[in-house]
Amino acid sequence: MSDRYLNFVNSGVGGWVAGALGLPRPAPLQRRAEAGAGIVGPCLLGGSGDGPMAAVLAGLMEASGHGLHAEWSPDARYGALVFDASDCARVQAAKGLYGFFHQAVRSVAEHGRIVVIGTPPELMADAEGEAVQRGLEGVVRSLAKEVRRNIGVHMLYVAPGAEAAAESTLAFLLSPRSAYVSGQSIRVAAPVETGEPGAGHTGRKVLVTGASRGIGEAITCLFASEGAQVTALDVAATADGLCALSEELGVDSLALDITASDAAATLLADARKRGGYDVVIHNAGITRDRTVARMEPAEWDSVMAVNLSAPLAITQTLIEGGGMRRNGRIVAVSSLSGVAGNMGQTNYALSKAAWIGAVRRLASQSASSGLTVNAVAPGFIETRMTAAIPFAIREAGRRMNSMGQGGSPVDVAETIAWLAHPASGGVNGQVVRVCGQSLLGA
Numbered sequence: 353m354s355d356r357y358l359n360f361v362n363s364g365v366g367g368w369v370a371g372a373l374g375l376p377r378p379a380p381l382q383r384r385a386e387a388g389a390g391i392v393g394p395c396l397l398g399g400s401g402d403g404p405m406a407a408v409l410a411g412l413m414e415a416s417g418h419g420l421h422a423e424w425s426p427d428a429r430y431g432a433l434v435f436d437a438s439d440c441a442r443v444q445a446a447k448g449l450y451g452f453f454h455q456a457v458r459s460v461a462e463h464g465r466i467v468v469i470g471t472p473p474e475l476m477a478d479a480e481g482e483a484v485q486r487g488l489e490g491v492v493r494s495l496a497k498e499v500r501r502n503i504g505v506h507m508l509y510v511a512p513g514a515e516a517a518a519e520s521t522l523a524f525l526l527s528p529r530s531a532y533v534s535g536q537s538i539r540v541a542a543p544v545e546t547g548e549p550g551a552g553h554t555g556r557k558v559l560v561t562g563a564s565r566g567i568g569e570a571i572t573c574l575f576a577s578e579g580a581q582v583t584a585l586d587v588a589a590t591a592d593g594l595c596a597l598s599e600e601l602g603v604d605s606l607a608l609d610i611t612a613s614d615a616a617a618t619l620l621a622d623a624r625k626r627g628g629y630d631v632v633i634h635n636a637g638i639t640r641d642r643t644v645a646r647m648e649p650a651e652w653d654s655v656m657a658v659n660l661s662a663p664l665a666i667t668q669t670l671i672e673g674g675g676m677r678r679n680g681r682i683v684a685v686s687s688l689s690g691v692a693g694n695m696g697q698t699n700y701a702l703s704k705a706a707w708i709g710a711v712r713r714l715a716s717q718s719a720s721s722g723l724t725v726n727a728v729a730p731g732f733i734e735t736r737m738t739a740a741i742p743f744a745i746r747e748a749g750r751r752m753n754s755m756g757q758g759g760s761p762v763d764v765a766e767t768i769a770w771l772a773h774p775a776s777g778g779v780n781g782q783v784v785r786v787c788g789q790s791l792l793g794a
Contacts, residue, residue: 355734355750358757378756381502381531382463384766391526392431392465393418398452399436404515405469405522409434412523424456432465432526433457437488438510440470441481449491462501465526468492472509472539485509489537496535496789497754504530505789507537517543517778524770532763534754535789543777545679545722551774554579557626557677558772559619561585561610561663562636564593566735567685570761571633574769576601583622585610586636610636610662616669623675630677631772632670634663634684637703639737641696652699659703664710667725671718678722681772684711685764686729686783692792704729708783715781724780726771731787732758755788 360366361377370377395413397406401422413420418431435452439445449468460466473485489507496505506525510518518540524530525538558575562568563584572584582603586594591607598605606622608615623629637659640651663684670676689697690704707727714725732738732749738758750758767786770776 355757357747357750376751376756378751379462379502381755381757381760382528383531383760383762384528385762387463387528389527389529391416391418391523392461392463392528394421394428394430395419395432395434395526396421396424396428396430396456396459397434397436398424398456399448399469400439401436403436403438403469404512405436405438405510405518408515408519408522412519412526424452424459426459428459429461430456430459430464431461432467433460434467434469434526436469437485438469438471440484440488441476441478443480443484446484446487449488453491453495457495457499460499460501460503462503463528463531464501464503465530466492466495466499466503466505467522467525468505468507470507470509472511472541475511492537493535493789500754502531502755504534506530506534509537509539511539511541511778514540514542514778517541517775520770520773520775521779524766529766529770531766532755532759532788533767533784533786536784538779538784539782540778541780544719544724544780545777552578553631553769553773556580556630556774557623557628558582558631558633559585559623559629560633560635563605564590564597566737567730567733567761567764568635569597570765571635571768572597572603573601574762574765575631575772576603578769580631581626583626610666611657615662616666619666620669620673620675623670624673628675628677629670629680631681631683632667632676633768633772634667634682636663637685637687639697639700641700643696644698647699655699655703659700660706667714671721671723676721676723679774679777680721680723681776682714682718682723682725683768683771684725684727685768686727688729688731688785688787688790688792691729691783691785692790711783712781719780724771724777726779726781727783728764728767728771729783729785729787730759730764731785731790731792733764733786734758734760752792753788753790757788759786759788 687704
């Protein structure tokens with residue numbers, strides 16, 4: 353659905369009116385379609401310039417053709433700022449972070465990126481070190497609300513020895529692929545399985561549920577465009593949409609109700625036929641919104657079945673039955689409603705919050721099988737579902753984030769593609785919000 357306010361304030365007359373009245377003027381985001389998939393640059397590096405992550409960053413910048421600078425120039429414009437605070441263990445040392453951003457933050461170009469690199473707080477030697485490292489998240493979230501201009505700001509905790517495993521994550525955070533992700537804290541540890549250098553999604557067997565429209569369609573399109581062999585699954589009622597998608601993209605379609613008693617067994621048989629799935633994306637979901645006092649039992653039960661019980665059962669069956677290949681990825685679509693709650697969505701919020709707990713447990717259980725399990729939590733994404741929301745609520749959802757606009761289904765797809773990448777084995781058991789740093793639940 354078109355965002356009329358965004359279009360208006362970015363027109364000549366609309367820009368003048370917004371300026372005269374002091375209204376916010378969000379600019380359209382630059383995604384892969386507008387700016388490519390590569391990382392932005394040049395990059396200014398502060399903090400531990402000789403730390404292990406400096407070599408990773410230098411390699412990324414060299415491969416992209418961008419420069420990496422250690423000295424700030426008042427006349428320069430930087431596509432990215434990276435501050436390595438991984439050795440910051442004392443309160444006084446944190447002032448270096450202030451000095452760097454105080455000087456350089458105005459030098460970041462529109463649509464730029466800022467990343468602060470730290471060490472997982474619990475790995476620090478004492479309470480002061482843990483406190484300072486945890487405090488970095490406050491800096492990142494505050495910066496993300498200050499910089500505006502569609503600049504994404506991220507916290508990247510890298511465990512010692514896992515620097516190489518952080519490359520795919522750093523590349524995602526520094527690229528237009530992360531356009532609607534900001535203010536997030538992401539951890540990278542030693543990978544559960546080491547992927548092939550330079551490997552992508554080409555040839556990988558990918559299952560996408562709820563694939564016929566909206567976010568599911570965007571996921572299917574993105575993976576297909578990157579050479580994956582996608583199986584697009586949805587209920588029989590969407591057969592026309594599935595067939596059209598299959599013909600357009602050359603993907604396999606599978607009409608199946610995931611709540612059926614034999615659904616897990618059917619998918620295990622399909623996985624074995626394909627030699628196992630490399631990636632399973634649990635996107636299928638429904639809403640049956642009503643305040644809890646008015647909610648009918650069937651409305652509660654149906655949401656629990658589709659959003660939670662069925663995908664959990666399918667996941668367990670695929671893992672235990674050998675339906676997943678090593679270095680495989682399972683990604684669930686949670687929701688900001690599961691983080692912050694939402695009026696009239698007690699059933700939906702439970703089903704989506706439950707995945708936050710599920711991925712953490714499944715991640716630890718599945719690591720020995722070479723699998724990672726993560727989730728994404730979309731905020732306000734422009735789909736047919738959000739287009740049906742009453743105008744005032746829809747506008748609030750669009751504006752109450754640091755980007756000042758709703759996201760696109762492709763933003764969710766890009767985040768999933770990063771989590772599902774063969775080189776992202778160091779990211780496990782995490783929930784990444786795709787919400788433009790929504791003010792809800794922040």
